[in-house]
Amino acid sequence: MTDSTQPQAQQSPTPDPALARLADLVGTWTIKGRPLGADEDNIRGETTFAWLEGEQETSFFLTQDMEMDYDGQKIRSHELIGYDPKAGTFASLVFSNMAPDPWPYEWDVDGDDITISIHKAPMDATFTGKFAPDRQSFSGGWRPAPGADKAVNAPYDLVATRSG
Known part of the structure; x- marks a missing residue:
């Protein structure tokens, strides 16, 4: 017979192992880039990825905080990236100074390949990139x-270089 007055240990959920695919993004990155056809870089910024950790040092979400100057236009955003095991995708929401509502993105990091896409009018674009062999x-x-x-x-x- 179980004593119902004794507190029961609560089983904490565990993060999906697929989240480990995002681990190489953790840190601070300096960004520079240019529109296609431009002769010089006029896109500059910094972004920081960090796990949203709890007391058990487990995390279900990766955060990204970004500040960018895109040819004089200042962009700031906060993003939460999580894994949806039913869909097998990394979904995110971006909150920024560019829109009154959060924008949904989808991520994938597979080996050296990074893919990020958004399909919310008027935005409809995909980022395709690669990590350098040293992951820096x-x-x-x-x-x-x-x-x-x-x-x-x-x-x-763009090129993003690890700065921290």
Whole structure:
């Protein structure tokens, strides 16, 4: 017979092992880039990825805090990235000074390859990039989906270098 007056140990959920695929992003990165066809970098910024950890040092979410100057336009954002095991995807919401509502993104990190996409009007673009072998930088570019408004989804390339 169990004594119902004794507190029961609560079983804590454990993070999905797929989250480990995001681990190489953790840290602070300096970003520089340029729109396609530009002769010089006019995109500069910094982004920091960190696990949203609890008391048990477990995390179900990766956060990203970013500040960027895109040719004079200041962009700030906060993002939460999590794993949806039913869909097998890394979904995120980005809260920024550019929109009155959060924007949904989808991530994938598979070996050296990084893919980020957004499909919420007017945004419809995908970032495709690669980590350097030493994992201290990654590079790639954002490209609009076919038929997307290129004025809103301007194609550009970037390099992110680990700075912390």
